[in-house]
Amino acid sequence: MAKLAAVAFRNGGPIEAWMGVGKIYNPGVPTILVPTTAGTGSEATPNAIVSGSDGTKAGIVSPFLMAATVILDPELTLTAPSKVIASTGIDALAHAVESYTGKKANPLSDDFAIAAVRGILSSLKGAYEVPAGVASREAVLVASFRAGQALTAAGTTAVHALAYAIGSAYHIPHGVANGMLLVPVLSFNSDACADRLGELCRISGNASGVKSGADTFLDYIEALVRDVGIPDSLPSFGARECDISALAAQALKATRLMDNNPKTMGIADVSGIFAALL
Amino acid sequence: MYGYDAPRKVIAGCGSLGGLPAFLIQSGAKRITLIIDPVLLETAPIRELLPSLKESFWLDVQTGIVSEPSAEAVELMAERIKKGAGTPEPDVIAAIGG
Numbered sequence: 001m002a003k004l005a006a007v008a009f010r011n012g013g014p015i016e017a018w019m020g021v022g023k024i025y026n027p028g029v030p031t032i033l034v035p036t037t038a039g040t041g042s043e044a045t046p047n048a049i050v051s052g053s054d055g056t057k058a059g060i061v062s063p064f065l066m067a068a069t070v071i072l073d074p075e076l077t078l079t080a081p082s083k084v085i086a087s088t089g090i091d092a093l094a095h096a097v098e099s100y101t102g103k104k105a106n107p108l109s110d111d112f113a114i115a116a117v118r119g120i121l122s123s124l125k126g127a128y129e130v131p132a133g134v135a136s137r138e139a140v141l142v143a144s145f146r147a148g149q150a151l152t153a154a155g156t157t158a159v160h161a162l163a164y165a166i167g168s169a170y171h172i173p174h175g176v177a178n179g180m181l182l183v184p185v186l187s188f189n190s191d192a193c194a195d196r197l198g199e200l201c202r203i204s205g206n207a208s209g210v211k212s213g214a215d216t217f218l219d220y221i222e223a224l225v226r227d228v229g230i231p232d233s234l235p236s237f238g239a240r241e242c243d244i245s246a247l248a249a250q251a252l253k254a255t256r257l258m259d260n261n262p263k264t265m266g267i268a269d270v271s272g273i274f275a276a277l278l
Numbered sequence: 279m280y281g282y283d284a285p286r287k288v289i290a291g292c293g294s295l296g297g298l299p300a301f302l303i304q305s306g307a308k309r310i311t312l313i314i315d316p317v318l319l320e321t322a323p324i325r326e327l328l329p330s331l332k333e334s335f336w337l338d339v340q341t342g343i344v345s346e347p348s349a350e351a352v353e354l355m356a357e358r359i360k361k362g363a364g365t366p367e368p369d370v371i372a373a374i375g376g
Binding site: 001002003004005006008009014015016028029030031032033034035036037040042043044046049050051052053057063066067068069070071072073074075076079108134138141142145149152153174 | 282283284285286287288289291292293294295298301302311313315317321322323342345346348352353355360367368369373374375376
């Protein structure tokens with residue numbers, strides 16, 4: 001909200017005309033961003049998500065949306081309910097893992113993503129279970145900022161593309177939608193990025209045994225998502241089987257994200273992932 | 279080729295929000311618009327912050343931080359900020375929330 005309002009001072013035209021990349025032409029009033037949840041990473045990115053007049057969520061990306069200054073004070077997150085800590089923390093995890101496994105991953109984004117994954121995996125459960133735990137909330141807040149830096153440098157992938165589709169259709173909180181789709185999409189992608197998922201397994205401190213590192217990491221993330229109370233099925237949000245083809249078509253419209261996915265995803269693949277959540 | 283952009287300054291740590299007035303003075307800002315999530319107004323860090331901001335700056339407070347807002351809501355907020363700040367425009371927009 002604030003990032004877009006700040007550039008609205010010096011740019012004409014309706015906000016919807018800015019949807020996409022590089023459609024804001026003048027810098028705005030400098031911003032100081034102080035997040036009070038740890039997840040969107042918005043304070044670290046040149047991105048803003050808005051819903052248009054038809055209700056569809058879309059991204060606006062411009063260097064003029066970058067904050068001048070960021071203040072990360074964990075005291076401000078202490079009043080956030082555990083449910084919000086869970087969904088926003090999983091959103092940050094998705095930013096980091098998608099940036100690390102996406103096609104645009106690079107040495108710079110890898111550093112940010114690895115730091116973010118470490119911070120989130122070591123502290124998210126603590127932040128969720130102990131609301132007054134300043135240390136764990138600070139670790140997740142800083143990790144969320146790092147994940148935002150990672151996605152600025154490398155972008156997100158199909159997890160976010162599919163999450164926007166169900167988020168818009170059923171008003172599912174963004175972090176919850178990402179949590180529901182993170183493991184299903186990574187499972188689909190795993191043969192295209194097995195070495196990277198294996199590296200994340202090593203970073204998470206999980207030893208792969210009979211299973212591969214990629215599979216062990218996915219099991220670990222699945223358990224984490226469940227442990228912090230993220231739902232795992234769509235019908236509780238009102239989804240029906242007859243909605244799937246429209247949802248899949250909507251997800252595929254997010255070409256900026258789908259093109260960055262490590263494995264090409266067609267309509268049948270996306271439909272299959274949604275169907276498995278029914 | 280890798281592209282990357284970043285905030286110019288990051289201040290982190292428990293209680294770091296309390297340093298905002300001093301930071302703003304140092305930056306030379308005089309007119310501040312603060313956008314804040316209304317549920318935060320009664321929290322201890324904000325109750326401590328607002329008087330010192332009011333004391334040192336021209337301050338306009340707008341409530342209504344929303345994550346992933348509608349385009350219409352953003353346009354309305356921009357109008358409210360313009361009306362609240364008048365002329366000249368604010369030197370900085372600080373946003374707490376989201």
